[in-house]
Amino acid sequence: MKIRIVDLLKSDIYGIDVYVRGWVRTHRQSKNISFIALNDGSTVHNLQIVIEHVKFEKNMLKTITTGSAIGIKGKFIRSAGGKQQVEVIAGNIEVYGIADPQEYPLQKKEHSLEYLREIAHLRLRTNTFGAIFRMRHNMAFAIHRYFNERGFFYFNTPIITTSDSEGAGELFEVKTELKDDFFGSPANLTVSGQLEGELGALALGAIYTFSPTFRAENSNTFRHLSEFWMIEPEVAFNDINDNMELAEDFIKYCINYALENAADDIEFLAKMYDEELVDRLKFVVNNEFVRLTYTEGVKILEESGHKFEFPVFWGADLQSEHERFLVEEHFKKPVILTDYPKEIKAFYMKQNDDGKTVRAMDVLFPKIGEIIGGSEREENYEKLAKRIDELGIPMKDMWWYLDTRRFGTVPHSGFGLGFERLVLFVTGMTNIRDVIPFPRTPNNCEF
Ligand code: 4AD
Ligand code: MG
Numbered sequence: 001m002k003i004r005i006v007d008l009l010k011s012d013i014y015g016i017d018v019y020v021r022g023w024v025r026t027h028r029q030s031k032n033i034s035f036i037a038l039n040d041g042s043t044v045h046n047l048q049i050v051i052e053h054v055k056f057e058k059n060m061l062k063t064i065t066t067g068s069a070i071g072i073k074g075k076f077i078r079s080a081g082g083k084q085q086v087e088v089i090a091g092n093i094e095v096y097g098i099a100d101p102q103e104y105p106l107q108k109k110e111h112s113l114e115y116l117r118e119i120a121h122l123r124l125r126t127n128t129f130g131a132i133f134r135m136r137h138n139m140a141f142a143i144h145r146y147f148n149e150r151g152f153f154y155f156n157t158p159i160i161t162t163s164d165s166e167g168a169g170e171l172f173e174v175k176t177e178l179k180d181d182f183f184g185s186p187a188n189l190t191v192s193g194q195l196e197g198e199l200g201a202l203a204l205g206a207i208y209t210f211s212p213t214f215r216a217e218n219s220n221t222f223r224h225l226s227e228f229w230m231i232e233p234e235v236a237f238n239d240i241n242d243n244m245e246l247a248e249d250f251i252k253y254c255i256n257y258a259l260e261n262a263a264d265d266i267e268f269l270a271k272m273y274d275e276e277l278v279d280r281l282k283f284v285v286n287n288e289f290v291r292l293t294y295t296e297g298v299k300i301l302e303e304s305g306h307k308f309e310f311p312v313f314w315g316a317d318l319q320s321e322h323e324r325f326l327v328e329e330h331f332k333k334p335v336i337l338t339d340y341p342k343e344i345k346a347f348y349m350k351q352n353d354d355g356k357t358v359r360a361m362d363v364l365f366p367k368i369g370e371i372i373g374g375s376e377r378e379e380n381y382e383k384l385a386k387r388i389d390e391l392g393i394p395m396k397d398m399w400w401y402l403d404t405r406r407f408g409t410v411p412h413s414g415f416g417l418g419f420e421r422l423v424l425f426v427t428g429m430t431n432i433r434d435v436i437p438f439p440r441t442p443n444n445c446e447f
Contacts, residue, residue, distance in 0.1 A: 351387070361375060
C-alpha cells in the first residue's frame with residue numbers, strides 16, 4: 001500500500017506491508033544492519049527504515065547517502081527499542097536518485113539559516129523549511145476557508161496595472177524589450193489590489209483578494225520583501241469599527257487554525273528557534289486587541305522616556321521599534337491604532353472632521369509590528385476628488401475609481417494582511433526571507 005509518512009505514523013495497524021518513498025535524511029550503518037531516517041515532506045517526522053544487510057546488495061546500499069531519493073517496500077512494525085515508536089523493515093529498495101556526498105550541500109545535521117538562504121532551491125528539503133512551507137499552506141487554506149464560510153467572494157485583481165494605490169512611489173515598471181508602452185500607457189506591477197477590490201465589494205458586497213504584490217522600496221529589513229502576498233478583504237457598508245472587528249476575528253482564526261492543525265510543525269519550530277512561540281500564539285488568540293488612536297499612541301511613546309532610534313512626534317510615520325514598544329512594553333497586547341495623520345496615509349482613506357486625520361487602522365503585533373493596514377474609505381465624491389487633486393494624482397487615471405463614488409456610493413472598509421508577516425508570526429521565524437520559498441529583495445532575485 002502506497003502511503004505518506006504522515007498517515008503511516010498515525011496508524012496503529014502493525015504487520016502490514018507498506019510502500020513509502022522519500023528522501024534520506026541520515027543513513028546510519030552498523031555491522032549487519034543499518035537505519036535510514038526517511039522523510040517524504042508530508043510531516044516533520046522521519047520514518048525509520050531498518051535494513052538487514054544480508055538481504056541486499058552491498059554496493060547498492062552504499063549509494064544510499066543523505067539526500068538520495070528511495071522507495072521502500074516493507075513491513076510496518078512497532079519498534080523493538082530506542083526512541084522510535086514504529087519502523088519499517090525493508091523488503092525491497094528502489095533507488096531513484098543518489099546525492100553525491102562530496103557535492104550535496106545539506107550534509108550536516110544543522111545549517112545556519114543564512115547558509116540555507118543561499119541554497120533556497122534545496123533548503124526546502126530541511127525539516128525547518130518543510131515545517132515553514134507546510135505552515136504557509138495551512139495559513140493560505142485557513143484564509144480561504146475563513147472568508148468562504150462568511151460569504152466573501154474570492155476576487156482577482158490585476159497584477160499589471162496603471163494605478164498606484166498607495167502612492168508611495170515604489171512601483172516596478174512593466175515594459176517590453178522593444179516597447180516602453182506596450183499597453184499604450186505606462187504600466188506597473190501592482191502594489192495592492194485594493195482599488196480594484198473596492199470595485200468588487202461595491203458590486204458583490206464582500207470580497208477578498210489573495211495575490212502577489214510588488215514594492216520597489218529599498219528597505220532591507222526583516223519584514224520587507226519586494227514581492228510579497230497580500231490578503232485584502234473589502235466590505236460594502238462596513239465602517240471602521242466593523243473593519244476592526246473583522247481584522248481581529250480573522251487573524252485570531254488563522255492563528256487558532258495553526259495551533260489546531262499544525263501542532264507538530266509548531267512544536268518543532270518552537271524547539272529549534274523560539275521557545276515562546278506557543279505562548280505567544282495563545283496570547284494573541286486569548287486577548288482582546290487594545291484600540292486607541294495614533295494621537296494617543298504617540299503621546300504614550302513620547303512620555304515613555306524610552307530612547308528610540310527614530311524620533312517620535314505627532315505626524316511621524318511610526319517605525320517598527322515604536323509599534324513594538326506599544327505592543328510589547330506598554331500594553332503587552334496586540335494593538336489597533338486608528339486615525340492617523342492624513343499626510344502619512346494614502347489618498348483614499350476617509351477623512352475625519354478634524355481635517356487632520358483619516359480613518360486608518362493598523363494592527364500591530366509582537367515581534368512584527370504592523371501586520372495589517374487598512375481603513376474606512378472616503379465614499380464622498382467631492383472630498384475624494386479634492387484629496388486626489390491636492391496630492392497631484394492625475395485625475396484622468398482615476399476616473400474609474402471615482403465612478404464608484406458617483407454611482408451608488410456607500411460607506412465601505414477593508415484592510416491588507418501581509419501574508420508573509422502572518423507566516424513569520426505563526427512560525428516564530430525572525431526573517432521574512434525565510435517564510436517565502438523564493439524571496440525577492442533588493443539585489444536578490446535568483447531562479
Ligand atoms: O499597509 P499597506 O501598504 O496597505 C495597503 O496596501 C492597503 N491597500 C491595504 C488595504 O487597505 N486593502 O500594506 C498592507 C500590509 C502591511 O500591513 C504589511 O503586513 C504588508 O502588507 N506589507 C508588506 N509585507 C512584506 N513586504 C513589504 N514590503 C510589505 N509592505 C506591506
Ligand atoms: Mg501600512
